[in-house]
Each structure stands twice: as C-alpha cells, then as structure tokens.
Amino acid sequence: MTQDELKKAVGWAALDYVQPNTIVGVGTGTTAAHFIDALATRKDEIIGTVSSSEASTERLKSYGIPVFDLNEIDSLSLYIDGADEINLALQMIKGGGAALTREKIIAAVAQTFICIADQSKQVDCLGHFPLPVEVIPMAQAYVSRELVKLGGRPEYRKDIVTDNGNIILDVYDLLIDDPDKLEVAINALPGVVTVGLFAKRGADIALIGDENGVKKII
Numbered sequence: 001m002t003q004d005e006l007k008k009a010v011g012w013a014a015l016d017y018v019q020p021n022t023i024v025g026v027g028t029g030t031t032a033a034h035f036i037d038a039l040a041t042r043k044d045e046i047i048g049t050v051s052s053s054e055a056s057t058e059r060l061k062s063y064g065i066p067v068f069d070l071n072e073i074d075s076l077s078l079y080i081d082g083a084d085e086i087n088l089a090l091q092m093i094k095g096g097g098a099a100l101t102r103e104k105i106i107a108a109v110a111q112t113f114i115c116i117a118d119q120s121k122q123v124d125c126l127g128h129f130p131l132p133v134e135v136i137p138m139a140q141a142y143v144s145r146e147l148v149k150l151g152g153r154p155e156y157r158k159d160i161v162t163d164n165g166n167i168i169l170d171v172y173d174l175l176i177d178d179p180d181k182l183e184v185a186i187n188a189l190p191g192v193v194t195v196g197l198f199a200k201r202g203a204d205i206a207l208i209g210d211e212n213g214v215k216k217i218i
C-alpha cells in the first residue's frame with residue numbers, strides 16, 4: 001500500500017468513533033483530509049465540526065458540513081487529527097502543516113484526541129522530524145537564538161504565514177528525550193505562540209495504518 005492509502009485507511013477508520021448528534025473536532029493535513037472525506041458520508045448525523053485551519057474549514061464547507069467557532073461551544077467530545085511523529089506514549093510532533101496553534105487549542109478542549117497516522121510517523125524518540133514553533137514575527141531572531149541554546153538548529157520556514165499571521169521556525173537536530181520538559185521550556189520563551197510538541201496533552205488513542213491494517217494503540 002502507498003503512504004496515501006495508509007492515510008486513507010486510518011482516516012476512514014476514525015469514522016467509527018464519531019457519535020451522532022455531536023460536534024467533531026477536525027485536524028489539518030492530508031490524513032485529516034481523508035477523515036473529512038469520510039465524515040462527509042455521515043454529515044447529516046452530526047451537529048457539525050470545529051476546524052483547526054482555514055484549509056480544513058474550506059474542505060468541510062465544500063461538503064456542506066457546518067463549522068462552528070470554538071467559542072460557540074462549551075465542550076467537545078472528540079478531536080481527530082494527524083501527526084508528523086508519534087511515540088509510544090502517544091506524545092507527538094505536529095505542525096508540518098503550520099496549523100499547530102489551532103490544533104493545540106482544540107486538543108486542549110477535546111475530551112478524546114484520536115491521532116490518525118500511517119506507520120512512518122511512529123517513532124521511539126521524537127525529534128527526527130524538525131520541531132515546528134509558531135513565533136510572532138518580531139521575535140524571530142530572539143527565539144532563534146534561544147532555540148540554539150536549547151540545542152536546536154532553527155530554520156525559518158519560507159513563504160509561510162500561519163492562519164494567525166505568524167511565522168514558523170522548524171527546529172532541526174533536537175534529541176527530545178524529555179518531551180514534557182522541552183515543551184514547557186520552549187512555550188516559556190517570549191514571542192513563542194505555540195511549540196508543536198504535544199507532550200503534556202498527547203493523544204488518547206492512536207490509529208496507525210500499516211500493511212496489516214489499522215492498529216489501535218491506547
């Protein structure tokens with residue numbers, strides 16, 4: 001199977017977790033896009049969605065699926081999203097699609113976060129994928145210097161402005177042996193909006209697609 005076929009398999013498998021008459025949190029990326037395609041087949045059963053990016057909102061609306069402002073809802077039972085890396089503790093690196101801030105907000109609100117990913121995303125130790133950090137533009141140079149002090153090699157992601165009007169620094173060469181500690185340290189830097197480490201609030205369930213099908217990790 002191709003990587004995209006594995007992404008499609010987990011995107012459609014996530015549909016089993018969608019309950020009627022609920023609002024569903026929807027992530028961003030190619031795997032989440034497959035989930036949106038699947039969700040469209042049951043759109044009349046759900047109340048609607050909250051979306052983690054303009055791109056996902058556009059895809060949801062193209063199917064006629066209602067998208068609510070997160071401020072309009074009191075609680076969210078389910079959030080489905082992909083990841084760039086996921087470890088056995090279900091901690092993740094996210095933000096390859098630059099949507100990390102809205103993704104982290106929705107993950108914080110959701111009671112259950114299901115990560116959908118093909119097997120290439122499963123790792124023992126996070127950090128091979130460069131860690132995305134969303135930064136307020138005037139803080140780019142300062143935050144870059146601080147990230148170097150933390151052992152990383154930040155690179156400015158060209159031609160990207162996030163949905164929140166900020167820039168992305170991708171941090172290479174980090175060996176993330178303590179994800180919780182690094183998440184706190186990077187979040188504490190003035191000018192950092194969000195670090196794409198989802199350690200303190202990881203996923204509750206992972207659906208991982210490989211040649212044998214979709215396996216569930218709790």
Ligand code: 5RP
Nearest residue numbers: 029030031082095096097099
């Ligand atoms: C977007 C994300 C995505 O979940 C992550 O980049 C995975 O993307 P894909 O499903 O296309 O491999 O965090 O900000």
